[in-house]
Amino acid sequence: MTADNRQAGQFTSLWAQLRATAGRGPAPYVLTLAYATIVSALLLLNPTTGLGTDMVVVLFLLLMFVIYRAPTMLAFKLTLGTILLGVIMPVFGVLNPFYIDVVTKAGMFASLALGLNVVVGFAGLLDLGYVAFFAVGAYLWGIFSTPQISNIVPGMVPLNGSWFWLFLAIGLAVGALFGVLLGLPVLRLRGDYLAIVTLGLGEVIRVLATNLDRPVNITNGAQGIKDVGRPPLFVEPLFKALGLNISVIQEYQLYFYFLVLLILALTVLVVYRLNNSRIGRAWTAIREDETAAIAMGVPLVRMKLLAFAVGASFAGTMGVIFSALQTFINPPTFDLLRSIGILSMVILGGMGSIPGTMLGAVIVTLLDLQLLPRIASELSILQRRGVPIPSWFDPAQYQRLLFGLLLVIMMIFRPEGLLPEDRRRQELHQDDLPAPAAEQEQPAPAAEAKPEPGS
């Protein structure tokens, strides 16, 4: 054993001891409460926009996963989680409108990533065109709530905002339908081939969105659709009753925050139940061994289409919400990079794992929208103040490089993701396990050898 190894061993045992102490008796309750109080206080007392607050917001969202993992009672977890997400975050959002927007986006992408996780993580079908379903949902509401609809159905006026609720359900159904339609041609394909075909189909949807402004102007082409309808603010009296005097923009921010939170919670529930059911088992079986699965009576086609439909339906609904939140959609929003972004959330967090996928979505969204731009702007400020950073180095141009490096490092050191599903961890770390007897070389059956004639 080398000195390095010994040191690592000591460090691990120290870490294990710490974990054991923190996990015993009332310690986890005290620690999570302390963590929650400190982070909440920091957020509420200093709601300025800056790198410091960025970090605190990250810590706040990580707190959710700490609560999830902490060995405490379920009621405690739920109460604390509800207070933090239902009270602290919205209050902070009122004090500083910038961050709640980012958190809403994180929730939205978490839901999208969970949908993709059904297809990629559960059923093992690599889908590189997932954003197509998101686009379908977004354009659905975008077209029906704006004058675009009059181009398609002459005389029809744009639907008003209260239709939004119905369109959440329609988005779900249309998403599922497109999931099945895009799933049908790829059913016979596996692995790399499947990935390439879904990539192509995803591009088809984007190109259609770009070009369907002629002969009939359906999508308004590259200019996109603006002034997408928003649902009526039925919660306004409630805000007033709470003594909140905030602008309509802020009211909508809170409104969409809670809506996304609700949909996300429903998504988690649905995905969790499916995964622990006959259907989820069939998906895992297909991922593990298609031939064995079908020989055990799993109808391959139906189960694969179901995975595509379920995954796509979440994206359809989120697309409807996205278009109402942004009030503007255009084709570049739904490009290949977005699909890959969502896939990287799933992989970074831990394929097949529900909390992992959500953690991945939160981290990637925060890095994307907040941390990397912030780091870049801080570096530019330093550069201007005369810190020796060469002038050819434009931090804003290099911020994606950091993201790329992060992905590379992750995949080298923790390929199973941040919060992996247990099975996946076993799969990727089989060397660490005590050598399973199953791996032993099986002797060739004696009778199998056919002796040469005359021997």
Next chain:
Amino acid sequence: MTLLHAHHITKQFGGLTAVNDVSLTIDAGSIVSVIGPNGAGKTTFFNVLTGIYKPTKGTITFDGKEIAGLRPDQITTLGICRTFQNIRLFGTMTVLENVLVGMHARLRASLWPTIFNTPVVRAEERAARDRARELLTFVHLDDKRSQLARNLPYGDQRRLEIARALATSPRLILLDEPTAGMNPQETAEATRLISRLRDDLGLTVVLIEHDMRVVMTISERITVLDYGTKIAEGLPDEIRANPRVIEAYLGKGAAAHGGEQVEG
């Protein structure tokens, strides 16, 4: 009573004829072996019976129904199930989950009831778990039910494959080399288990097997394939003495010395 009747089955892959005009009749409640040298087409024949391959020619009747051309999952649902020559468990699922997958076709829970977790779904799931544990007890694996299948010792994996196949509630079970790679003691255990499938569960068993001791001990009838063609069929003693079988296994020269060497 005839349970399965394969009628003049031929399977070609391009120019290669893997199974050539093979007919086989299996009586309900019997144990039948299919033997033959490597590459004789035994596994291909199994794959045709279970729907993984469609026969190029020929018909298969199971329990009075024509099954050639059905999908594997449909055939499984009708009551034919199998194990694989190279164990094909769902490695990263637990032992219990593997058996539960086998029950897929027998469970009803569909999308919406599952999402709403209705009492019917919950009751069905509980019953399925109980049944799975019964099957695991039958193959002596119940105490290992929460281990991952990949971590089981070799012999346990073989038994788990049988439990998983039983979970589909078959009437006919096809075992592809169930004792391959086992030591003599494991082989003896496996042989007892195969007998119990018929004696305790009332199943009809067809096995592909290379271990002649196993074949001769438990088979009631034996079919011999060589180069895709059926060269012999009959009782174990008849097969043991059949010159064409000895020739196929040991070569022309050995055939003259009589049949005893087949057993070695």
